[in-house]
Each structure stands twice: as C-alpha cells, then as structure tokens.
Amino acid sequence: MPERVAIVGVGFSDLRSCTPGVSYKEMMFEAATRAYHDAGVDPRKDVHSFVCVSEDFWEGTSIFDEYVPDQLGAALRPVQTITGDGIQALCCAAMLIRTGTARVVVVEGHSKYSDMRTPHHIQQFAMDPILNRPLGAHANLVAGLEMSRYLYESGNTREQCAMVVAKNRHQALLNPLAAYGARITPDDVLAAPPTFFPLGELDAARPADGCFVMVLAAESAVRDMAGQPVWIAGYGWCTDAPSLESREWGEAAYARLAAEQAYRMAGIASPLRDLDFAELDDAFSYKELQHMEALRLCRPGEAGEWVEDGVTRLDGEFPVNPSGGSLGVGHLLEATGLHRVYETVLQLRGEAGPRQVPGARRGLAQSWRHVPTTTGAVIILERE
C-alpha cells in the first residue's frame, strides 16, 4: 500500500497587480521561507525533492528550470520543473512520495506577469502557427468562441456569468491576499466595454504577481512536522486535443475526465454530497459555470441557476471560490492552481478567517491552463 500524503506547510508571497520592488527569485524565497516555517522543516536537511512549474516564454529566459534551485534551498538536490499548472506539480510530488522515491517534497509555482512587455504576443505564439496564427488575432478569441458555444449548448446566460464576476470579486474583499476584491454588480459587468464578445472587460481575470510554495510529506514523516496536515485524497489531470479544429467546444471535457480520475481515487460517488466547497477555475466568468457542470456539482445547464439562487456564495449551500477565485485574486499563470490549493488548505485547517466555510472537512481545487490550452487538473483534500 502506498503511503498517504499530506500537505504539511504552505507559504505565499504577497499577491499584487505588479511587483516592481522584488525579483521573481525574491518572491520565491519569501514564499519558501513561510512554507518551511509553517511545516517546521529545513530545506537543506529535511527535503528530498523539489518540483516547480514554469514556462520559458512567460519567464523571459530559455531553459528557465535551471534558475530555480538556489532560492528554494534546493541547490545540489533532486529538482525538476514541469510545464503545467501547479496542481500538476502537486500530483507529481505526491507520486514521488507514494512510490517511495522521496518522503518530503516541495512544490513551487509563481507569476511575474508584470515583467512581461508583450504577454498577449506570447500567448498568441501558443496557437497553431499554420492554421490559427496567420489570422493575427488575440488568442482570447478562443475564449470568446468557447463562451458563445457554451452558452448556446447549456442555455446559461451572459447575465448569469456576470453574477459569477460580482460574487467572486465581492468574496475577494474578505481575502487579504486578493489583488482584485471589489464591490461591483452584475450590471457593471454587463455594461463594461466588450473585448471578445460575448466577453466584456470585467468577465476576464486580471493578471497578478505572486508565488506559492508547499511542503508535502509521507504519513510516516508527518509526525516530525510542526504543521497541521491536510491529506491528499485524490487527484487527476487531463489534456484534450490542442487543435481548435477538433477540440470539444461546449463542454469542458478535460475537467470532467480529470475530476472522474480524482473522484475514483478519493472514493467520491456524489461530489455535491461528499465535498463541502470547491475552488474552481474562473479565468473567465463562464468558466466557473462550465467547470461546475464538468465536475458534476450540478447537472449540465443548471450552473447558471445555482449562481442566480446564491447556492455558490460563501454563505450558500455549496460555496464555490470562497477565496474570490481568479476573478477576485488575480490570474497567476502556473501558480493559479496552487493559489486554489492554498485556499483549500486554509479552509480545511479552519484558518480562513472571515471567509471560513463552517465545518469544512473536504474540499476540491481545480485548474485550467488558460487560453489556448485544454488542460485541467483536480485535487481533493481532506482533514482527519
């Protein structure tokens, strides 16, 4: 039997819309210091392996993975970087522990978005060079097309998507980490200038800078740790065909399949009954609704009504994005999933302060790698 794996320490650097005062290495050092203190570990002695997430073009440095060890206390140690969301790095770390390769593993993800002068060009460079890039359009046209198809197939409405934005930005006001908390109404969202119709300016999460570091440990190592363990009950990840021509457009199939894998591992038959809350990808307003349906939290086409009825509010029957989500916290590139896990850990430790979901025992965090990808990851955490 593989050992159970717990998250025993979490750390962050302050999330900001821009961070001109600190380098990415200093942000990582800050988050790592907090995480090691939280877990009560010395990275030079107690950690056996390190897993990071990054993309060279976002960082502005080729072979960027070579630049991560020193600020994590990982020089001359087993280190790897995977290109994916931070939740995929957590899956990798959990597998290192479950296979007996390492007993204590550190995961890191960050965003230094504000260092990029040409982020939209970089994003467009991720599209197919022969079929899509010659059109010369901003890559978020993919999100506009997907929202158009999703609303058509699901019957959900732009108004309901606008309610997601108002909910999440409002919830973010209770989160001291969030960069974009605001008191706005669905009407404000609908009245904002169009960007990629049916998307408007307020339907998209704005970028933020920040870093998250987490310490994972095997059950046999947890007793030596200072931190309160939160157990990993299940995980899964999935990528659809990348091509715009053949991918699924209405349904988030990547999220459905990643969740099925995680539910199976965690022994969850009814997600709504067996979970207390969820942190779901909301890089665009419609994504929260699409992902609720993909994760079987509600039936296809029902997510809009749920938002309208307040079911997914912090004080509703099933809170979605108590942190404020990406809309309220900011989009953090590959660190986005780690932010969702960070919130899930706080909720399960009972440390979420004024946004605490009462009695939370089990929660789910889900990520999507943003336009133009079709990659999603899911992790389910629980307390003893």
Added chain:
Amino acid sequence: MREKITNPDAIRTWPGKVPVEYVYTVGVASEPFFRALMERGRLLASPCPECGVRYLPPRLFCERCFSRLEASLELEPRGTLEAFTVVHVDLDGNRLDEPQAYGLVRIHGADTALVHRLAASDADEPEVGMEVEAVLLPPAERTGSILDIRHFRPV
C-alpha cells in the same frame, strides 16, 4: 535600510528581448489541403476508416483511435456557424478601431471546424447555427495559406 524608494522609476530594471524566428513544416497530410485550396478552391478532409471522424484539414492520424488516415474527401467551402466572437482588442492590448468578428465553422461533410474571420454587416448579425460560405481570394492572389480564405459570410 531605513531609506525607502517612493519613486518607481528609481527601481532598477533591465530590458530584454529575444528574436524568435521559425519555419513550420506543413507536413504530409496538410500539403495537399493547401494545394487544393490554392488551385481549386476546395477543402480536403480525411475520414477515419475505423471510427468515422472526418478531419478538416486532413491529418495523417486519427486522434480518437490512432488509425492512419488519407485525404480522400473534397468538400465545398460551406458550412454551419457553430460559435462566433467579436474581437475588440489587439495584441498590444489596445482597442481596435474596427472590431473583427470570428467564427467557428463546421464545413458540411466534416466533423471538425475551422476558426476564421467572419464578415458581418448590420443586416446579418451572426447567429449560432446559421449557414455560411467561404469567400476566397482570386486564384491569382492565392499562396497556399489559410488566408487564401478571405473570410466566411452568411449565405
């Protein structure tokens, strides 16, 4: 460190840029697609002999069942509008003077869809499900690129 910087211009940064240039190999399956588009104004597709999915543009392999494919279908450049968007922002984040509509078009006889420009006039508001056709460049101006299709327009 009692002194603090209050003027952000005084924070040191170093500019950097990288020239990025590539050529992208079109490949065995797509080469005939662009030739047929350029020479005959027709669209090739490859049906999967195992699972039946018809790929447009053609591919060498089926992503569903991993069979090897051949481009054996030649289709008219007409189809159904599956989704549309109107783009108001350029690649530098500035607002466009003229918004541009784009559509996801499923060509009749194919199971996959093309993303391309959509000519929209006030009289023809795009609508999911509507019939659209490709407007091609004149034969002499075609170069064997996806831009040999100028745009799709409502029929």
